[in-house]
Amino acid sequence: MSGRIVQGTDITSPQDLTCDVCIVGSGAGGSVLAARLAEAGLSVIVLEEGGYYARPDFDLNLASAFDRLYQDGGRRATDDLSITVLQGRSIGGSTTINWTTCYRTPDRILDHWRDVHGVDTLSAEVLGPHWDRVEDRLNIHTWDEVAPNAHNSILSAGCEALDWEYGILRRNVKNCGNSGYCGHGCPLDAKQAMHVTFIPDACRAGAVVYADVRADRYEVEDGRVIAVHASVMDRATKKPTQTTVIVRPKIAVTSGGAINSPALLIRSGITQGPVGERTFLHPVVALVATYDRDITPWAGAPQSVASHQFIDRGPDTMGCFLEVPPMHPMLASVSSPLFGDDEAAFMANLKRTGTLIALHVDGLVPGDNGGTVTIDAHDRIRVNYPLTALHQEAFQFSHERMAEVHFAAGATEVMSLHGEPLRMHALADAAQLATKSYGAHEHPIFTAHQMGGCMMGPDPATSVVDTHLKHHHIDNLYVVDGSVFPTALGVNPSQTIYGIASWAAEHIAVAAR
Amino acid sequence: MTPTRRTVLLIGLASIAAMGVGTVTLGLRGTTTVEAPPELTLFSVEQYSVLCAIADTLHTGANGLPTGTMAGVPLALDHVVGTMNPADRDEFLQALTLIENALVGALLDQRTTTFTGSSPEVRAETLRAWQNSRVYVRRQAFKALKGLCAGVYWSQPEMGRLAGYLGPMDYGQASSEKPTTFAQHAVAEPSEPLEVQP
Numbered sequence: 262m263s264g265r266i267v268q269g270t271d272i273t274s275p276q277d278l279t280c281d282v283c284i285v286g287s288g289a290g291g292s293v294l295a296a297r298l299a300e301a302g303l304s305v306i307v308l309e310e311g312g313y314y315a316r317p318d319f320d321l322n323l324a325s326a327f328d329r330l331y332q333d334g335g336r337r338a339t340d341d342l343s344i345t346v347l348q349g350r351s352i353g354g355s356t357t358i359n360w361t362t363c364y365r366t367p368d369r370i371l372d373h374w375r376d377v378h379g380v381d382t383l384s385a386e387v388l389g390p391h392w393d394r395v396e397d398r399l400n401i402h403t404w405d406e407v408a409p410n411a412h413n414s415i416l417s418a419g420c421e422a423l424d425w426e427y428g429i430l431r432r433n434v435k436n437c438g439n440s441g442y443c444g445h446g447c448p449l450d451a452k453q454a455m456h457v458t459f460i461p462d463a464c465r466a467g468a469v470v471y472a473d474v475r476a477d478r479y480e481v482e483d484g485r486v487i488a489v490h491a492s493v494m495d496r497a498t499k500k501p502t503q504t505t506v507i508v509r510p511k512i513a514v515t516s517g518g519a520i521n522s523p524a525l526l527i528r529s530g531i532t533q534g535p536v537g538e539r540t541f542l543h544p545v546v547a548l549v550a551t552y553d554r555d556i557t558p559w560a561g562a563p564q565s566v567a568s569h570q571f572i573d574r575g576p577d578t579m580g581c582f583l584e585v586p587p588m589h590p591m592l593a594s595v596s597s598p599l600f601g602d603d604e605a606a607f608m609a610n611l612k613r614t615g616t617l618i619a620l621h622v623d624g625l626v627p628g629d630n631g632g633t634v635t636i637d638a639h640d641r642i643r644v645n646y647p648l649t650a651l652h653q654e655a656f657q658f659s660h661e662r663m664a665e666v667h668f669a670a671g672a673t674e675v676m677s678l679h680g681e682p683l684r685m686h687a688l689a690d691a692a693q694l695a696t697k698s699y700g701a702h703e704h705p706i707f708t709a710h711q712m713g714g715c716m717m718g719p720d721p722a723t724s725v726v727d728t729h730l731k732h733h734h735i736d737n738l739y740v741v742d743g744s745v746f747p748t749a750l751g752v753n754p755s756q757t758i759y760g761i762a763s764w765a766a767e768h769i770a771v772a773a774r
Numbered sequence: 775m776t777p778t779r780r781t782v783l784l785i786g787l788a789s790i791a792a793m794g795v796g797t798v799t800l801g802l803r804g805t806t807t808v809e810a811p812p813e814l815t816l817f818s819v820e821q822y823s824v825l826c827a828i829a830d831t832l833h834t835g836a837n838g839l840p841t842g843t844m845a846g847v848p849l850a851l852d853h854v855v856g857t858m859n860p861a862d863r864d865e866f867l868q869a870l871t872l873i874e875n876a877l878v879g880a881l882l883d884q885r886t887t888t889f890t891g892s893s894p895e896v897r898a899e900t901l902r903a904w905q906n907s908r909v910y911v912r913r914q915a916f917k918a919l920k921g922l923c924a925g926v927y928w929s930q931p932e933m934g935r936l937a938g939y940l941g942p943m944d945y946g947q948a949s950s951e952k953p954t955t956f957a958q959h960a961v962a963e964p965s966e967p968l969e970v971q972p
Contacts (some may be wrong), residue, residue: 266954315952321942324929333923335853342914345921440945448945464956497855558940589941590934594924598905601898605836608928608937639861680906680913702913 264299265598266313266352269473269493269502280304280469281545281773283489283523285476287311289758290355290461290742291516292455293395297608297766299466303773306325306462306508307468308489310475310521315456318445320398323331324590326445330358335501339632339644343701345543345595346644347709348518350470353456355480355518356624356755359709360443360564360587361432361452362399362751365392366760373569376745379719382728385394394755399453401458403757404592409440409593410561411554413585415615417566419666421581426517427583428570433755434562441560441587449610468499474506479513486513489617498519498658512737512773516762519711519744523634524642526715526725526740535636535735539716541749542646543620547586547596548663549670556615562588571662572751574749577626579655581594581619582751585661588616596679596705618668619659624713624748626651632751634714637676654698664691677767678704710754737772803876806890816856821867822848822876827890832923839936842923850926869897869915873904877930882909 272305282298284291287309299305314545315327327335334386337346349355366388374380409429414531420427433453442448450457455708460470467593473494489508492501515522522745525539568583585594590608593616607614632646642690660677667675668688675690677683679697682692697703717740723731726745732738741762750757805820814822829842842848866895872878879885882902885896892900904916927933931942 264956313954316950317952318946319947321945322929322931323928323934323942327925332858336921341910342917364892400791421827440943442941442943445942448943448947450950457940461953469803559941581829590928590937591925591941594928595921597924599919600832600901600924601834602836604832605834605839608839609837612938633882637861639859643863702917 264467264469266460266464266470267471268313269496270747272471272474272504272506275504277509278306278507278510280306280771281510281515282306282512283308283508284514284516284754285489286354286516286518286521287352287455287460287470288349288516288518289356289755290762291514292353292356292459293759293762294467294514294516294741294766295463295468295470296753297763298770298773299463299468301766301770302634307463307470307531308474308476308491308496308506308508309352309472311349311468311472312473313352313456314357314446314583316446316448316450318523319442319448321448323589327591330731338648341645341650344542344646344706344708345584346520346542346710346711348520351456351614352460353454353472355709356454357456358444359753359759360438362564362584362753363399363431363432363433363756365589366757367751370748371506374747378716380717380723380728380747382505383764387502388760388764390762395759395763396758398458398772399759400435401431403429403730404432404434404562404565405429407437407562410439410441411556411563412558412561412588413566415552415556415670416568416617416666416706417581420568420570422669423665425570425660427536427566427570430565431773432562432565437562439561441563441634444587445588454772465507466696471506475501476517476525477528479487479526479531479738480753481529481531481735484735486510486735488512489513492511510737512739512769514769515738515740516716516742517532518523518742519645519714519746520634520642522740522742522744523714524636527634527636531732531735531738534721535716535723536725537714539624539630539713539747540632540634540644541623541712541746542632543616543710543712543720543749544623544652544660545620545649545707546704547616547618547678547707547708548641548660548665548667548675549597549614549616550670551610551673552613554671555612555652557612558588558593558615559590570640571659572622574658579626579629579651580622580751580771581655581659582622583659583666584618585617585622586618588614590606596678598627598682598704613668615670615672617661619662620653620710621652621659622751623750631713648706653699657694657697660675660694660699661691664688665696680704694770710749711745712743712749715740717745717746718747730765731772732767738764741769803891805888805889807872810814814852816852816863817848821870823890824870825851827897828873828901828919829927831894831901832920833927834894835883837936839933845922845927845930845933847926851922854922856927865916869919872915873900873919877966882907882912929962
């Protein structure tokens with residue numbers, strides 16, 4: 262098989278294809294898996310519903326970037342619209358638009374998965390060699406060749422002054438130009454995203470990658486997937502054309518990410534076990550501040566500093582970690598509660614505005630079961646994520662901690678993003694944060710980290726795939742992406758997915774022979 | 775249980791219908807329309823007019839910036855909303871109806887005029903009431919409308935530059951190569967052999 266990327270416009274007639282392994286999704290899981298399996302000599306087909314966009318296409322225009330590279334044009338949200346879901350949708354998936362932060366899975370998470378959820382196949386020792394290889398391929402390294410930008414320096418300076426833990430991040434970049442456009446598609450190919458690394462590797466080894474082709478459903482017979490039914494998508498309308506693609510694989514792999522993977526199983530009638538349940542989002546809240554110096558929060562590497570000072574707050578509380586987002590005008594405006602003249606003034610001062618974000622670690626406290634993914638009568642994917650008292654307490658806690666960091670870093674005014682913002686001019690004012698409400702539609706909430714929904718585990722009653730990622734009830738179906746996580750991670754998830762995909766390739770290669 | 779968007783929007787519309795004859799006049803007050811561009815494919819003139827009024831309340835033209843309508847927000851949303859799932863699209867249009875309706879305004883905000891027929895100050899008060907309403911769905915609807923309008927408005931490079939934003943920058947990417955085929959290995963060349971374990 263001659264490896265290549267086939268785009269939707271290249272497919273002018275119905276296709277009926279066979280292969281060893283069909284992978285649905287080309288993000289962090291699907292791309293690594295495709296490369297590994299193709300390099301092992303297997304015939305591999307990858308189906309990606311998003312388009313194939315690469316450096317020449319990255320015009321860095323906010324509108325086209327969101328339209329082309331994000332799920333639902335950046336408008337994906339939970340069912341009640343309380344949480345904005347930022348998730349990639351192109352060849353490379355979210356790796357094309359993520360902010361390059363890479364972590365190995367923390368030991369405490371792997372221990373928790375083993376002790377609480379029975380996942381005894383994964384450990385730092387097992388994943389270590391796979392992470393080594395991935396880090397080599399993606400040039401993941403501590404990004405200390407350039408000083409953090411002014412925006413990230415708020416977090417480092419604040420933590421330094423407060424004597425809190427913080428660190429310089431590891432990033433998957435090579436010759437990073439510090440452009441600040443990671444979220445728009447890297448204009449320099451410096452980010453070692455999947456479309457410049459593992460997808461080309463897969464194609465060189467013979468894999469055929471179909472862009473603009475959405476897997477609609479699996480056809481199951483006698484406990485096996487016998488076909489993947491897919492539609493060629495029209496890029497302009499994002500709607501299916503009349504042209505269909507059918508793939509008949511020995512092995513089918515779902516790698517669509519933590520929302521689309523359970524949705525595909527549900528659409529296919531593969532609803533055994535808790536499919537769609539235990540969906541985790543690392544829900545993100547933000548706090549902005551004005552400085553008397555230029556921050557230019559859109560310029561430079563978007564994330565280079567993080568603090569895990571409050572990752573473990575003790576039993577029955579939700580921990581959090583602090584990072585910094587790139588604040589290009591659109592994200593700043595959408596996040597702000599202000600409108601009219603107030604918004605115009607806020608945006609005019611954006612250059613001197615800094616934003617901190619707190620990402621909350623869901624799924625670790627007993628009884629915190631996260632959200633659910635379902636399909637409604639209109640064929641819409643619904644993500645229902647209840648925000649409980651656990652979240653509300655954590656959101657208030659993180660608001661207070663972020664206020665401390667901002668003031669420690671020299672902010673002149675700190676502003677909450679509540680519908681009626683709280684404006685603070687000294688740390689003492691932060692006590693008023695206790696008077697505000699937290700939760701759905703009280704302030705913006707985002708997620709860029711979607712996890713769970715097809716949880717792995719030994720028990721078919723409480724998990725969707727086994728501890729080698731094979732579906733409990735479908736012999737030739739695997740799920741390889743962040744949807745298999747039993748909980749959130751407490752770190753940015755891409756490298757965990759890379760490592761698990763590389764590890765899973767070993768088992769899937771055996772099954773496909 | 776949290777009500778869904780659709781449920782609450784339908785309740786809102788049903789409550790309008792249930793108010794009876796005495797309030798029909800208020801409920802049927804017409805939209806103050808503006809001239810609609812011929813490119814519209816989804817919105818009616820009335821819906822376009824409501825959206826212009828909302829966009830111009832969110833983006834007033836302060837600080838030398840254009841208003842929402844001047845920036846083409848309503849026309850752009852005609853395309854954006856048109857690509858949504860039909861059920862989402864219907865919910866969006868229902869939200870416009872609720873905000874515009876004078877009866878809903880009277881019931882919830884002591885506003886006896888339509889949104890389009892209101893002064894800029896009343897429009898701003900109305901949107902602020904939706905933003906901070908104790909009725910959950912109004913906060914939902916405000917968030918959706920504000921997010922869509924702000925997203926379209928501030929994604930335009932001209933607006934960013936007026937706020938001091940320098941992007942988008944040119945890194946010469948347009949002239950770079952976009953491969954679809956890749957030099958094939960004679961033999962697969964992973965960095966080390968894949969260890970296939972039984």
